[in-house]
Amino acid sequence: MTFIAPLDAMFLASETREHPMHVGGLHVFRLPPDAPADYVxxxxxxxxxxxxxxxxxxxxxxxxxxxxxxxxxxxDDDVDLEYHVRLSALPRPGRVRELLALVSRLHGGLLDRHRPLWEFHLIEGLEDNRFAVYAKIHHALTDGVNAVRNTMRMLSVEPAGEVRALWSPSPRPALPLDAPAAASADTLVRAGALAKNIAGLVPTLAGVAVKGVRDPDAVLPFDAPKTVLNRPLTGARRFAAQSWSIDRIKAVAKEYDATLNDVVLAMCSGALREYLRSSDQLPAKSLVAAVPVALPRTDGDGNAVTMVLSRLATDVADPIERLRRIQASMRAAKDTMGGRTPLQLSAIGALTSIGPSSLATVPGFSAAAPPPYNVVISNVPGPRDRLYWRDAELEGWYPVSMPIEGQSLNITVLSYGDNLEFGLTGCRRNVAHLQRLLGHLEDTLATLEAGAARPSAARTMRPATTSMRSSGTKRSRVIPASTEAS
Amino acid sequence: MTFIAPLDAMFLASETREHPMHVGGLHVFRLPPDAPADYVxxxxxxxxxxxxxxxxxxxxxxxxxxxxxxxxxxxDDDVDLEYHVRLSALPRPGRVRELLALVSRLHGGLLDRHRPLWEFHLIEGLEDNRFAVYAKIHHALTDGVNAVRNTMRMLSVEPAGEVRALWSPSPRPALPLDAPAAASADTLVRAGALAKNIAGLVPTLAGVAVKGVRDPDAVLPFDAPKTVLNRPLTGARRFAAQSWSIDRIKAVAKEYDATLNDVVLAMCSGALREYLRSSDQLPAKSLVAAVPVALPRTDGDGNAVTMVLSRLATDVADPIERLRRIQASMRAAKDTMGGRTPLQLSAIGALTSIGPSSLATVPGFSAAAPPPYNVVISNVPGPRDRLYWRDAELEGWYPVSMPIEGQSLNITVLSYGDNLEFGLTGCRRNVAHLQRLLGHLEDTLATLEAGAARPSAARTMRPATTSMRSSGTKRSRVIPASTEAS
Known part of the structure; x- marks a missing residue:
């Protein structure tokens, strides 16, 4: 018998049919060249x-x-492995579209609390000699970053002769992960819960938080416009995923003297602007993103992250000007963090972002009040090496995350090998055309590339049209933009 | 806006993760001979x-x-049809085993209350040129018998040129159903809820019910032994299905001067005895089945059914003697019904069977108290004609029913064409080897046939061994006994 830690308990206590509390991952593997028909x-x-x-x-x-x-x-002394490990197949024609539709469905279902809180789905019938794995686990057991680490246990940097199972006991491997330049929202939700448990800290830190955001580029919570993304959550999910080459994004970042994360935010900003504009739902005021940021670890292995709010400048038509504004907003948010201890910053993150959103569990609250922010955008460090599961190469690894009440869309980006893997998880009702965001993300990146390709584009800031595309740039897209989940 | 009738409301109010309140149907279709690969x-x-x-x-x-x-x-003025209508595929090798595994999973999930309460799953990849449909609908919208009638709307007695959808508005066709010699437990659950709402009736009818069961062959509720089938319910489901030729069952019934339903009960009795015996869990006392029985309709289109309790004689080794005892128990149960009005009998059914089981919703009750009965066995009249959906012949039609708290197994039998279609729906944890029951059902029927084939077998009642099988008897099994759901 083990007592459940208060942070973890929160995820069990607050779970509802509308708000399943699990995180997932979608893995796309290439069959080895000589794979028999019954390989999977x-x-x-x-x-x-x-x-x-x-x-x-x-x-x-x-x-x-x-x-x-x-x-x-x-x-559980009698785990029914055939319940947890499931074999599924895609209907014809077995495109990525059919895969995303299946993952959307699987991610919407609640885990069975009479059993260990995980499922592992092996999926055959993916075109182009591939198969997939969708795994889900309850947030009370792990956060998204730890889920990535645990998944590493079944993978290897060279093809292997025998299969390793995700659930097998084994030492956690050394982590060939990227530097913790960013962190997942999941981690921060947990840190936020911790802060709420340390009740004595709250009045002091509330003062700190308000003082810290005097900068005009900084954003206060509840300063975000009301959008379709912030309606009450329903239980069904929609998932879309795509890979982008890190080289492409780095080249844009270098040209504009921005960070990789700034460019990711600018891609999301352009995509969200176009998504809302095309259905006449773009608010006059800029959308606000909540962005988890990792802090230097000072006290062992615990979570040390904070959340900053960034204006996405969706009220600005020019994509290069949008990137500039996002840079300024992120810089202002980070400046307010200077001189604070990690614990203080964790608490500030909780107060400015996660704390207020807990009000959203009051029925009707998210329908009536302005949202604390509009969308969560996480950037999670993943492995740099190409990896294998037994003898099958891992082609793509997409985070399937957890929308929360009043926040119908979560964009989580995982680095893997030479790619950034975007996973977009949304409420099926509130983000009815989620898959269109993939095309808009690509269009925005291409526009920034086109602007960068023109001499002095960064300085003169001439508007670039979204129909322009760069050519000759290395692209790496496992999942093409033309596919979409239904 | 429409107010929800109290009976229907009960199914919404009492639904939990452990106890989804929906009923389903599995339909197996044969592809037309010239069907293209993308037919489904x-x-x-x-x-x-x-x-x-x-x-x-x-x-x-x-x-x-x-x-x-x-x-x-x-x-819902904006029904998202792609949510409700889903295309799935079976993994290789696409046997009935894979089909039953998929239906087991699909039947365990809760319907989304933010949307109309139904799902329709089209399933491709079934071997032997077949495909399947699994449909589920909330019990608050319909009972099992009405679900059968509604499904008739999309079917026709001849191949048709165009497809009819289950959900399309259309007049309900005339019902080519068998005579209402039996009724589903679903209907009775609803009638029971009605009785509970007519609070004034309860004290009077309780007296009637107790008086009515003085016959030594009759059974009182809570006289059933405690078995693994009566543990607290969990949310995951296990489903198995098989067709038996009505001619085979009729021949046995004729030989022993029994009803078709007596033979169905004897098959279930033999199967349950062997299932429990093989795991050393057979109680010394006989299992008790709750059997819904239809009453003559006196007041229009409403439900007029009662529930009788029958001893299954699982404490008797000889299958022919078991059939005799079941006949006697059913006759005694029906005799107590003489002279009562349908309303009184509905209420008796509720009090003797469904009423007590509502105590099982008290946490821990079903773990501690003796169960009111051990298993529900329903016999639902279905269409006599062979039917088609567009140009695909309906080969099998299996009811997927609803286990209730403390009653982990439901056996529902639907007549279709020349077959009786058995659908066994169980709690995945409490009925861990559900699929074995299919083999035991066949073995029991074969033993009864073998006994009948011997001169004077019915009179001398020599024990027949379960390993004997009749030969030369017409068998019609769409789903072979060797397949099973995992």
Missing amino acids: HTLYRQLLDCTELAPMYRRKPAWPGPLLGALRWVD | HTLYRQLLDCTELAPMYRRKPAWPGPLLGALRWVD
Whole structure:
């Protein structure tokens, strides 16, 4: 018997049908050249033979209800592996479109609290000699960053002879991850919960937070416009994913003297502007993004992140000017962080971003009040090496994240090899055309590239049209923009 | 806006993650001989074009929560048909085993209360040139018998040129159903809810019920032994299905001067006895089945059914003696019904069977108290004609029913054409080897046939071994006994 930590318990206690509290990952693998027709089926049988489970994959709440269930874990001494490990297939023609439709459905369902809180779906029938894995795990067991680390256990940098299961007990490998220049929103939700538990800190830090945002480029929570993205959440999900070459994004960042993350935010900004504009829903005021930022770790292995709010400048038509404004807003947000300890900054993050959003659990609140921000955009460091699962190369690794009440869209970006892997997870009702964002992301990047390709473009800031595309730039897209989830 | 009737509201108010309140149907179709490879995909696209919906398929609760949600229906003016109508595929090798595994999963998930309460799954990749449909609908909208009638709307007795959608508005066809010799448990659950709402009737009828069961062959509720089938319910489901030729069952019934339903009960009894015996869990006392029985309709189109309790004689080793005891128990149960009005009998059914089981919603009750009965066995009249959906022949039609708290297994039998279609729906945890029941059902029937084939077998009642099988008897099994859901 193990007591559940208060942060983790929060995810069990607050889960509803509208708000499943799990995170997921979609992995696209290439079949080895000589793979037999029953490759995936054989893999499935081999996985079912991996009956030894690490503690996290055996735990279940002692009582399945939401409140008592949050008190303690018990070990399931009779794990029904065939329940957790599932073999699925895509209907014809087996495009990425069919894959995203299936993942959207699988991500919307609640995990069964009578069992350990995870599922692992092996998916065959993906065109072009590929197959996929969609895995989901309850947020009470792990956050998104740790889920990435755990997934590393089944992968290797060279093709291997035997299969490793996600749930097998094994030492956690050394992490060939990118530097922690950013962090996931998941981690911050957890840090926010911690801050709320340290009640004595709250009045002091509230003062700090308000003082810290006097800068005109900085953003206060609840200063965001009301949009379709901030309606009450429903339970069904929509998921879209695509890879972009890090080289392309780095080249743009270098040209405009911006960070990689600034360019990612500018891509999201352009995509959201076009998405809302095309349905006449673009607010006059700029959208505000909540962006988790990692802090230097001073105290061991714990979470040390804060959340900054950034204006996305969606009220600006020119994409280069938008990037400039985002740079200024991010710089202002980071400046307010100077001189503070990681604990203070964690608490500021919680107060300015996650704290207010807990009000959204009051029925009707998110329908009536202005949102604290409009969208969460996370940038999670992933492995730099190309990886393999047994003898199948991992082509794409897309985070499938968790929209929260009043925040119907989550954009999480994971670095893997030479790519940035974008995973867009939305409420099926409130983000009805989620897949269009993929095309808009590409168009925005291409426009920034085109602007950069012109001499002195960065300085003269002439507007670039969105129909222009650069050519001759290295592109790496595992999932083409023309595919979409239904 | 429409107020929700109290009976229907009960199904919304009492739904939990452990106890989804929907009923389903699995339909197996044969592809026409000249079907192109994209036949099912084309069918799916055509169904998405059927955007006009009958009222039942547009309704959703005005508020998605369980209590307020039970007050009134609203029309969804923007039904997202791609959410409700889904195209899936079976993984290789596409056997019935893979089909049952998929249906088990789909039946375990809750319907989304933010949308009209139904799903329609088109499933391709079934071996032997077949495809399948699994449809589910909330019990607040319809009971199992009405669901069968509604499904008739999309079917025809001859191959048709164009596709009809389940949800399209159309007049309900005349019902080529078998005589109402039996009724579904679903209907009785609804009748039971009605009885509970007529509070004044309860004390009077409780006296009637107790008086009515003085016969030694009759069974009182809570006289059933405690078994693994009566543990607290969990949310995941297991489904198995198989067809048996009505001619085979009729021949056995004729030989022993029994009813068709007596033989169905004897098959279930033999199967349950073997299932429990093989895992050393067979109780010394006989299992008790709750069997819905239809009453003559005296007052229009409403429900007129009662529930009788029958001893299954699982404590008796000889299958022919078991059939005799079941006959006696059913006769005694029906005798107690003589002279009562349909309303009184509905109320007796509720009090003796459904009423007590509502105690099972008290946490821990079903874990501690003896169960009111052990298993629900329903026999639902279906169409006598072979039917078609567009140009695809309907080969099998299996009810996917609703286990209730403390009753982890539901066996519902639907007559279709020359077959009885058995659908076994169980709690995945409590009925861990559900699929074995299919083999045991066949073995029991074969043993009864073998006994009948011997001269005077019915009179001398020599024990027949379960390993014997009749030969030369017409068998019609769309789904072979060797397949099973994982």
